[in-house]
Amino acid sequence: MDEKLIWMLSAFSLEQRALDRALKITKRKKQPLQKHIQIISTGVGVKKSRSTLERYLKDQRPDMVLITGIAGAVHSELKAGDVVFPERVSLVDDSNKVQNYLDVQQYFGTGFRDSLKKNLRVRTVPILATVKKTYHTEDKASLRRLNPDIYAVDMESYSLVDVLTKNKIPYMFFRVISDPYNMKFPKDSFIDAMFHSKGLKKIYVVLSHPISFFLLVRILPAMLKSLRVLKKCAVRFISSDVKPEAG
Numbered sequence: 107m108d109e110k111l112i113w114m115l116s117a118f119s120l121e122q123r124a125l126d127r128a129l130k131i132t133k134r135k136k137q138p139l140q141k142h143i144q145i146i147s148t149g150v151g152v153k154k155s156r157s158t159l160e161r162y163l164k165d166q167r168p169d170m171v172l173i174t175g176i177a178g179a180v181h182s183e184l185k186a187g188d189v190v191f192p193e194r195v196s197l198v199d200d201s202n203k204v205q206n207y208l209d210v211q212q213y214f215g216t217g218f219r220d221s222l223k224k225n226l227r228v229r230t231v232p233i234l235a236t237v238k239k240t241y242h243t244e245d246k247a248s249l250r251r252l253n254p255d256i257y258a259v260d261m262e263s264y265s266l267v268d269v270l271t272k273n274k275i276p277y278m279f280f281r282v283i284s285d286p287y288n289m290k291f292p293k294d295s296f297i298d299a300m301f302h303s304k305g306l307k308k309i310y311v312v313l314s315h316p317i318s319f320f321l322l323v324r325i326l327p328a329m330l331k332s333l334r335v336l337k338k339c340a341v342r343f344i345s346s347d348v349k350p351e352a353g
Contacts, residue, residue, distance in 0.1 A: 110141040110169040114340065115159070117150045117262050121175040124333045128340030143344060144168075148262055152197070152238055156265035163273060170213065171277040172343060173266050176284035176332045177234060180246045181257040186328035187335045188227045188283040190258055191219065192234035197264040200238055202248045207233070208267050213276035218346050222339060231257035234281065236264035246287050258283060282339065284332035289325055 114125050125145050146162060148155040177190065184190065191212065197205045222228045232255035241249070241259050249256045260281060270277045285291070299311045312319045 111166070112141050112143050112170050112172065113162075113168045114143060114145045114172045114174065114343075115148050115266060116145070116175040117148050117155060118175065119147075120329075120333055121336065122147055124337040125174075125340050128337045128344060131337075131341050132344045141344075148266065151261050152236060152265050155262035156269060159266055159269045163269070163275075167273075168275060171270055171275055172340075173263060173270075173277055173279040174336065174340070175260070175262070175281060176329075176336065177258040177260040177263075177281035178241060178246065178285045179257070179283045179287045180235065180249050180259050181231070182287050184229065184231075184257060184283045184287070185227065186283055186286060187331045188229055189222055189280055189335065189339060190229050190231045190234065190283060191280050192231050192258070192263070194233045195264045195267050196233050196235045196253075196256065198235050198237045198249070198252075202245070202252055204235075204252065206264075208264065208271065210267060210279055211271065211277075213278060218278065218343060221342050221346065226335060226338065229257075234258045234260065234263055236260055236262065240291065242291055243288055250287075278343065280339065282332045282336045284329050285325060286328070289328065291325065 116122050116125055122145060129143055129145065146158075148158045179185070179188075192210050194207050194209055196207045199205050219228060233253065235249055235256045235258070237245075237259055238261070246259065249259065258281060263279070263281070267277070267279065299315075303311050
């Protein structure tokens with residue numbers, strides 16, 4: 107049997123690290139896997155993720171793809187660490203208007219989902235919205251009013267599903283909820299400054315934005331929980347007998 111090429115896509119460096127750890131754990135178990143796993147960073151955002159995936163597809167065509175990572179809860183039923191499998195994805199513009207919907211064609215998924223249900227909260231949700239900016243509590247409320255079937259939100263999934271569907275490449279798609287619907291986030295400017303500063307400059311950023319730093323500390327437990335769950339899911343995905351058949 108030929109070795110399958112599987113891409114695991116994520117946007118953030120923390121998500122990549124969780125997937126890397128999952129791959130290392132699986133290799134340590136020395137399981138006889140007839141697959142080659144490649145972890146790819148798509149970058150953050152609608153345009154970046156699309157262009158990155160299209161660039162990779164010019165050089166290689168995987169047998170199957172895992173779209174994963176973290177997402178924010180829009181619906182109050184979802185909690186940090188929940189694993190969500192969307193039935194559709196929507197693209198939302200800057201004015202909170204839906205531009206388009208895509209059906210999600212999940213593959214090789216039924217057995218994998220069942221294995222997750224043994225000790226994780228797994229939900230099939232109607233819609234995951236892809237947006238072009240960070241969504242705060244008030245923005246999520248706007249999405250709920252726009253369409254009550256929107257349960258979660260991220261910044262890449264619509265583009266990735268669209269590209270893979272057009273190229274007729276089988277994929278599995280799930281996200282792990284990192285923040286409840288009512289969790290307050292630090293200002294975007296603070297997050298950007300934290301990521302792009304080092305040493306004394308980082309300390310200066312913290313001292314200059316005490317409220318944003320406090321909010322950052324508050325969201326860390328939920329974020330860390332979601333990344334641990336993401337790692338567990340990835341270990342089971344890598345270890346499962348994935349087949350390019352509709353799940």
